[in-house]
Amino acid sequence: MRSPSTRHERMSDFTPLIARFAADTPGSDLPDSARRMMALSLFDWSCVAIMGTKEPVSRIIRSLVRSEGGSAEASVFGESVRFPARAAAMANGATSHALDYDDTHFAYIGHPSVAVIPAALAIAQKMDASGMSFLDASLVGAETACRIGQWLGRDHYRAGFHQTATSGCFGATAACSRLLGLDAVRTGYALGIATTRASGLKSQFGTMGKPYNAGLAAANGVESALLAARGFVSRPDALECAQGFADTHAGERIPPQRVLEGIGSRFVFESVQHKFHACCHGLHAALESLTALRDEHRLGSEDIESVRISVNPKWLDVCNIRSPQTGLEAKFSYRLTAAMVLCGLDTASLDSYSEGVCRQPELIAVRDKVVVMPDSGKPDTQADVVVSMRSGRQFGHSHDLEEPVTLSARTARIREKGRTLLGDAAAAAVWGAIEGLEQLSARQFIRSSLEVCSHV
Amino acid sequence: MRSPSTRHERMSDFTPLIARFAADTPGSDLPDSARRMMALSLFDWSCVAIMGTKEPVSRIIRSLVRSEGGSAEASVFGESVRFPARAAAMANGATSHALDYDDTHFAYIGHPSVAVIPAALAIAQKMDASGMSFLDASLVGAETACRIGQWLGRDHYRAGFHQTATSGCFGATAACSRLLGLDAVRTGYALGIATTRASGLKSQFGTMGKPYNAGLAAANGVESALLAARGFVSRPDALECAQGFADTHAGERIPPQRVLEGIGSRFVFESVQHKFHACCHGLHAALESLTALRDEHRLGSEDIESVRISVNPKWLDVCNIRSPQTGLEAKFSYRLTAAMVLCGLDTASLDSYSEGVCRQPELIAVRDKVVVMPDSGKPDTQADVVVSMRSGRQFGHSHDLEEPVTLSARTARIREKGRTLLGDAAAAAVWGAIEGLEQLSARQFIRSSLEVCSHV
Numbered sequence: 001m002r003s004p005s006t007r008h009e010r011m012s013d014f015t016p017l018i019a020r021f022a023a024d025t026p027g028s029d030l031p032d033s034a035r036r037m038m039a040l041s042l043f044d045w046s047c048v049a050i051m052g053t054k055e056p057v058s059r060i061i062r063s064l065v066r067s068e069g070g071s072a073e074a075s076v077f078g079e080s081v082r083f084p085a086r087a088a089a090m091a092n093g094a095t096s097h098a099l100d101y102d103d104t105h106f107a108y109i110g111h112p113s114v115a116v117i118p119a120a121l122a123i124a125q126k127m128d129a130s131g132m133s134f135l136d137a138s139l140v141g142a143e144t145a146c147r148i149g150q151w152l153g154r155d156h157y158r159a160g161f162h163q164t165a166t167s168g169c170f171g172a173t174a175a176c177s178r179l180l181g182l183d184a185v186r187t188g189y190a191l192g193i194a195t196t197r198a199s200g201l202k203s204q205f206g207t208m209g210k211p212y213n214a215g216l217a218a219a220n221g222v223e224s225a226l227l228a229a230r231g232f233v234s235r236p237d238a239l240e241c242a243q244g245f246a247d248t249h250a251g252e253r254i255p256p257q258r259v260l261e262g263i264g265s266r267f268v269f270e271s272v273q274h275k276f277h278a279c280c281h282g283l284h285a286a287l288e289s290l291t292a293l294r295d296e297h298r299l300g301s302e303d304i305e306s307v308r309i310s311v312n313p314k315w316l317d318v319c320n321i322r323s324p325q326t327g328l329e330a331k332f333s334y335r336l337t338a339a340m341v342l343c344g345l346d347t348a349s350l351d352s353y354s355e356g357v358c359r360q361p362e363l364i365a366v367r368d369k370v371v372v373m374p375d376s377g378k379p380d381t382q383a384d385v386v387v388s389m390r391s392g393r394q395f396g397h398s399h400d401l402e403e404p405v406t407l408s409a410r411t412a413r414i415r416e417k418g419r420t421l422l423g424d425a426a427a428a429a430v431w432g433a434i435e436g437l438e439q440l441s442a443r444q445f446i447r448s449s450l451e452v453c454s455h456v
Numbered sequence: 457m458r459s460p461s462t463r464h465e466r467m468s469d470f471t472p473l474i475a476r477f478a479a480d481t482p483g484s485d486l487p488d489s490a491r492r493m494m495a496l497s498l499f500d501w502s503c504v505a506i507m508g509t510k511e512p513v514s515r516i517i518r519s520l521v522r523s524e525g526g527s528a529e530a531s532v533f534g535e536s537v538r539f540p541a542r543a544a545a546m547a548n549g550a551t552s553h554a555l556d557y558d559d560t561h562f563a564y565i566g567h568p569s570v571a572v573i574p575a576a577l578a579i580a581q582k583m584d585a586s587g588m589s590f591l592d593a594s595l596v597g598a599e600t601a602c603r604i605g606q607w608l609g610r611d612h613y614r615a616g617f618h619q620t621a622t623s624g625c626f627g628a629t630a631a632c633s634r635l636l637g638l639d640a641v642r643t644g645y646a647l648g649i650a651t652t653r654a655s656g657l658k659s660q661f662g663t664m665g666k667p668y669n670a671g672l673a674a675a676n677g678v679e680s681a682l683l684a685a686r687g688f689v690s691r692p693d694a695l696e697c698a699q700g701f702a703d704t705h706a707g708e709r710i711p712p713q714r715v716l717e718g719i720g721s722r723f724v725f726e727s728v729q730h731k732f733h734a735c736c737h738g739l740h741a742a743l744e745s746l747t748a749l750r751d752e753h754r755l756g757s758e759d760i761e762s763v764r765i766s767v768n769p770k771w772l773d774v775c776n777i778r779s780p781q782t783g784l785e786a787k788f789s790y791r792l793t794a795a796m797v798l799c800g801l802d803t804a805s806l807d808s809y810s811e812g813v814c815r816q817p818e819l820i821a822v823r824d825k826v827v828v829m830p831d832s833g834k835p836d837t838q839a840d841v842v843v844s845m846r847s848g849r850q851f852g853h854s855h856d857l858e859e860p861v862t863l864s865a866r867t868a869r870i871r872e873k874g875r876t877l878l879g880d881a882a883a884a885a886v887w888g889a890i891e892g893l894e895q896l897s898a899r900q901f902i903r904s905s906l907e908v909c910s911h912v
Contacts, residue, residue: 060686064679068540070526084524160699165652196621196665197672199655203699209652209690212683216653223520227668230516234665243616243659250704 115168165200172221571624621656628677
């Protein structure tokens, strides 16, 4: 890439700099570590997409896609025929976010993969791109979503916009533009189209609107890039111009020189987090601490006197249902999920969250020994846990989700999550396709996941 | 309709009230005057859509629609086969706004027909609805756009949102929901989906993004209604809830009791304005005054000493190019269009705005006698014109676009515009279909316009 952040560039030209990053960064410049992280996210995304196909929102959107029909360009999880790229991106975007079990990027509070990968995959299939072009475009798209998301900032999120959908749409647009071979000027127009198309509100959380937001981001990215490829001319400075996207969407406009620092060589995307428990992300730091204590000290649930969990107070409004009664409520309960870990249930498994689990006497007994305490000094990614035993012994552990994890440790856990979700053989098949990405076309790559999908 | 504004309703429940209006107002309650105005807008819309098919943005979007293909549900102006309703709505929405010659509603500053009619038409064709169901749904949809547009208010527009696209999306959603037979609850969900889908920025003005905004509003309306019909559940209070559409999009939230006054019996839509000159709406009041003076006093352009036009100062930044050099610039020039009227050129004709016209010595001579003056006391729909003759005589005229016009006078002018655009025979064919709407299905109705379209 020809250094987009050199001094003679006007830093007010944000859209053109992003467009040049997306269009002009050679694949050979992409760091291996970033590519490996993208491959892990691709595996993780495939697993949650496959398992999301049976959710009501996924079925509804697929039913619309089927009734529209159209050119056989791209695959849809849960369908045996192909559909136009835009439609496939919408269905796969919503399906992969339906379980809310996909990756998260805390620097801009968004789920990068569910908006970017479905769009990139659909266009890669349509264009018969190589597996590596698809992976690279996904990485560049996810990085675009992260950087634009950081530029829009917390204010944008706090105002009510779902960064997964808004910044995600720009990431999807960048990925598709790259796969279509658009130059920086046309990529800028594609981003301009996306500014007038991007949408998605947090007030839909708790409804089918949340996963739909990911699908519409992916679909809008596909449409924006395809229109730009056909000569559609939009504002080339549409993110930053007066009454552009930032102005109209509570964009914080963190200074571009900060947001774009190292773009093209350093990948912010690499600090993406994966979910290893099938519940609210606010619970994960506590569950990590509890799992570590349980495994290290071989704690028996019957010997426990009390459990104390301290977390940032923001979570107490989000996921502290004291006595959950349904599987969904269980996913938002520190007390019950703590009991699940201490009683040896697998919190990574979707099936562990049920009405039956909420009623198990052994779990309820432990649940009622758990106290959750606010600690405003803690970052929202951290939890401290102290388990006191009847014997008088105490065990403490603190975990922060942002703590560095080695790539091999992360790989092992993501593969374990895949096995929990899909079963050993199916997870191995999907993993095999990821490992073979250098030898496969995007079309060949997706075949193994579809094969798995048709059997779950 | 079962009185949505009775006292026991909570006025905070804005979305449900709109949904009940859209779903529950019986066709028999729709006033004839409102229906007749909608029929006029439908004729006007058909003419500008037919003439818009050759514009680059229309061709680009049709090319995408063709490449996607799909179920033969709905017609697209300029194409000989049918496409999925969503795709048809997008193409026809953009095509009908491509010339910027469609109707305008000043109460919310939006173009109601280009977002609502393409969506209603596509679903009416898909459902094989009657011509009158299609007309009624268009009217209810346009009224929804006007009322929600008024509720969002000038602040929403001033912040940078293109009401044609945002409020238009809600109008399109209401029209489609009605044609799909959704009850008020599902219509509310459809509007909820639309809140997370609606978009469109004014910063795209001057690019292909402006007509595209109309197309995406129409397409989003179709998609939102089709998803709700399939059981998609969204926020039922998504326009007014915390961090809902108004909160996140600079909505002014004019008190609902004011905005919804008389809804179901009085139709705000009836004050829609049609364009009778193929140029910026800011010029129209002046052109009306000049035409009246020319025709009343049989002014000869060679006898003119000077022309003085006074208008609200806001227009001086918008459409006061002193010496236009291109057809597009001519559309934003008080001085040249005034000269065109005084020299007898037809300002209703698309062909009158050209480079050649900008260079005509006779026109330039008159153009250079025109002075444009700001008058901050004038509403933005008014212009005063004084023409001074070499003989020393002076003629003055004032026109306000909001002045009431009889339905028959308006009908005559809209039919004249149709003839100017399409030619006599084609305009008569389209008009015949409008007059026959009570006997025709929506599918039969659109056939005559398509037939015309294939010959222009």
